[in-house]
Amino acid sequence: MLLEPPFGLNESQVDPTTPPRWRHMKHACGENPRYYQSTRMDTVWAVRDAYETARKIKVEQDVYCSKARAGEWGAIKGQHFPENLQWESLVEILRGRVKVQTHCYEALDIDNFVRISNEFQFPIAAFHHAHEAYLVPEVLKRAYNNVPAIAMFSTFARYKREAYRHSEFAPRVLADEGIDVVMKSDHSAIVSRNLVHEAAIAHHFGLAENIALASVISTPAKVLGLDHRIGFIEKGAFSHIQTLAISLTLPTRLRCRWENRPCLTRLTLKLSLTSNADIVLWDSHPLSLGATPTQVFIDGILQLPHAHVAPKPAAHQHAPTSPDFSREASEAVNYEGLPPLEPTRREGVVVFTNVSSFWTKDATGALVDVFAPRSTSADTARTVVVSQGRVVCAERGAASCATYLSSPGADTEVLDLQGGAIQPGLVSYGASLGLAEIAMEPSTGDGPVTDPLAPHQPPLLGNAGYVARAADGLQFGTRNALLAYRSGVTLSVTAPSHESWLSGLSVAFAPGAPHRLARGAIVRDVVAVHVTLVHADAIPSVSTKIATLRRLLVEDVEGEVGAWFSKVSKGEIPLVVNVGSTDIIATLVALKKEVEAQTGTAIKLTIASATEAHLLADELAEADIGVIVTPSRSFPFTWDDRRVLPGPPLSADSLIGHLLKHNVTVGLGPRGIAAFSNPGMADMASWSVRNLRFDAGVAALDAGPGVLDKAGAFALVSSNVEKLLGLGLDAREQDLVATVGGDLLDFAGKVVAVISPRQEAVDIFV
Secondary structure, three states: OOOOOOOOOOOOOOOOOOOOOOEEEEEEOOOHHHHOOOOHHHHHHHHHHHHHHHHHHHHHHHHHHHHHHOOOHHHHOOOOOOOOHHHHHHHHHHOOOEEEEEEEOOHHHHHHHHHHHHHHOOOOOEEEEOOOHHHOHHHHOOOOOOOOEEEEOOOOOOOOHHHOOOOOOHHHHHHHOOOOEEEOOOOOOOOHHHHHHHHHHHHHOOOOHHHHHHOOOHHHHHHOOOOOOOOOOOOOOOOOOEEEEEEEEOOOOOEOOOOOOEOOOEEEEEEEEOOOOOEEEEOOOOOOOOOOEEEEEEOOEEOOOOOOOOOOOHHHHOOOOOOOOHHHHHHHHHOOOOOOOOOEEEOOEEEEEEEEEEEEEOOOOOEEEOOOOOOOOOOOOEEEEEEOOEEEEEEEEOOOOHHHHHOOOOOOEEEEEEEEEEEEOEEEEOOOOOOEOOOOOHHHEOOOOOOOOOOOOOHHHOOOOOOOEHHHHOOOOOHHHHHHHOOOEEEEEEOOOOOOOEEEEOEEEOOOOOOOOOOOOEEEOOOOEEEEOOOOOOOOOHHHHHHHHHHHHHOOOOHHHHHHHHHHHOOOOOEEEEEOOHHHHHHHHHHHHHHHHHHOOOOOEEEEEOOOHHHHHHHHHHOOOEEEEOOOOOOOOOHHHOOOOEOOOOOOOEHHHHHHHOOOOEEEOOOOOOOOOOOOOOHHHHHHHHHHHHHHHHHHHHOOOOOOOHHHHHHHOOHHHHHHOOOOOOHHHOOEEEEEOOOOOOOOOEEEEEEEOOOOEEEEOO
């Protein structure tokens, strides 16, 4: 929608008494223009040459106009006004009538463009993406006549080489330098509906509350030159057009922000709105986890006549507390975007004090808080003692653990969790963690496997093909893996990268391990067989691939591919199918029944991605087929994802909530940038594994009241994923994560340690 045309719709005259109606031009630096020039030097020369051409035209125009104003008509007789449609927009930039938005990643590209802005004397409105801008604030301040704003992401990074030095602390660093910050989407890589979540994550990593809110409201309006119309709610800003009475139903347990008293269960607001009025009413503080609009007005028009809102905790009516990341933010700058991420390893005794919750598996495998119930809200004086990566004492108070506290050994370390928690380590599935570090830089990854259905198979493989093992291509110590580890992900199940049907055999490994030979690095060499079925990859056809699966599962097929599918048909190893379409999922349900009828053995089938699985919830439950949902909030990325269940406020149920209500076992994978069912998308999801904790928290809130308690939310990203992938891990070997100030499912918690029986150590991040 065009908010404000740069000129009148029927004439080119502009009223000089009104705010200017801006035109905008997007520039690009670095790798993006490589389709037109070979090197950065070529690009900079081409831009300078273009602006020099525009400058000459502008000078000629000025000379022409000065003669006309002086009445020197003879001097311009027979001459046309100097103009060239090709260069008109650049001339207008030099006249200050077009705002320049520039797509630049690296410091050298930003510096180049700043030099051009000074050479030709035009301001830069904003640098977009600008992953390294936080490293060179002094360069930004040298730009002509204006310090550019930075429109950037919170944690979306390392998908290309230019984004490798990005830091989650970039927004706060820039804001501390007095530079305007705009948190942006990159739809559909960062889905626009999640824009406020970008601001919330930036706030979690230290961006001030007011600046974080402004970064998606008033600051972008100002940068676009539209702050006279949008970005603010001010008394008298809008002339009275219409008055609407709105009744909102609020949870009775919420407390009003403006008074210390219970809120009314219904609240009536009177708003006087105009055609300029864009207003959002939120069910909680916009920076709280899972904040959802209860109503949206665009141009004064109600957008959600039947909004569905899930109740939120009372604490969500206030901005969440941001953990202290001062040291990490400083290191990000000092190490030029590449601070050390490796933990400090302790094999001796580590004592955790002031623990509010201790979530672990009981004898049945269910997750329980062994410190519940609490006698009072202040009952947090609990201690957990760990030796060689195993919990040896966990008690209310410190009485039974007094020995460790009264006479600590030389190698004893004490960590005060300040009311934080110890909870299960998270399990990730749905990204190429450990196989692809920079998705768009093939030299940093294992590469795609050869699909057995593709023509021209390598002769060495023979007619029977081969099955790749992800374990053979693992890289340890990658930044994506270590950042995931520092965010509570202690186990990654990664399948081989692929571009078509058969992926291969996944591996379960520890993201924090230094190499594959280290103790506890490889948890399972082989986890499951993985295939992908999508209509977008229809050569050969989807039906051909289903026919191939049928043959592999019911017939005795020679070769390595046949051998592994034989294990699937015998129920010895799970088959995981990445698929979004209801139609393909229905075919898989029928295929499972057909195979089991012929073999007499139940097979373990798990559906991943599963965007349209809600349409078959009862059938999936009856067939005992579990689902790993990714992303947590559905979006119609492709044809196979068109029938989404979007969740609140557009639908009462979320995909995860609906499946759980129908007794389907559900796990959750990282959000990524697209439907996981599309081949190659797992490579672009590795950066997002670090946010799995937040995805789980949002999923629990979106599911609705009574669907997921905290144990269920943890299970989504731990024990349920383990079950769906057939890991069968011993509860005594379960990794645990310690957080200070809160837990993994909220913005207040900060990971300070991983307790790992498998590695017989505690990894500490403070």
